[in-house]
Every structure is written in C-alpha cells, then in structure tokens.
Amino acid sequence: MSNRNAVFPAGRQSLYETHQYSAAIRSGDLLFVSGQVGSRQDGSPEPDFERQVRLAFDNRAAVLEAAGGDFEDIVDVTTFHTDPQTQMDTVLAVRSGIIGQRPYPNWTAVGVTWLSGFDFEIKVIARMPTTG
Secondary structure, three states: OOEEEEEEOOHHHHHHHHOOOOOEEEOOEEEEEEEEEOOOOOOEEOOOOOHHHHHHHHHHHHHHHOOOOOOOHHEEEEEEOOOHHHHHHHHHHHHHHHOOOOOOOOEEEEOOOOOOOOEEEEEEEEOOOOOO
C-alpha cells in the first residue's frame, strides 16, 4: 500500500471537512490536488466570472504552497467549464498572468453542465521537490 499524506491550506480545513475530501494527497513525489473553485472564504461561489477564475487559481496556489510547491511543479492541469465557448478567453487571460516558463504543463479543458454553483474548476497534478 502506498503512503498517502493529506495536505490542507491554512484556514480552509472546515470546508474540506464539511465535504469530506482532502485538498490534496501527496504520494511519494506526486501531489494530486483536488479540483479548486473560485470560492470566497465562506465557501460560496464568487459571482463575477473573472474573479471566480482568479480565486480558483489562488486556491490552487494555496494548496501547492501548503505542500511546499508552486506553479513550476505542475505537470498536468485539467479545467472544467460550464460554458467553454464564452469563458475560454477570460480563463486564458487569467492563466497567461500566472503561467511559468516553458515547457508548460499539459492541459485538458472539459465542458461540463454542473459545478455545484460554480462556473470554473481547476485540478492539477504536481511533481514535488524532494526534501533532503
């Protein structure tokens, strides 16, 4: 059986406890980050789409930081969109201000019909730095 360690960003543990999942699971040098949405501190959706996307990226960054990583450690990205045709330009604009150096992580964008009141979600897998 592999060793799994849960990772939680500061201040949001109650949100994960309420919904009974971990923000991320570290197994060896891989970190599997659960889908992050653009939620406000109370867990409710941010109504402005661009701000919702920014918050989702911020929430993803907080999980990576809690595990000792950052954007450069990401190898795989999956994003979920309730209306990809009208949302993609905004997502790409936000992403372009965050993305690191080449080579970029691979990215799969998926259109969905439901995200529990949200319009965007980002899920990543990262290869984490090893500690001595």
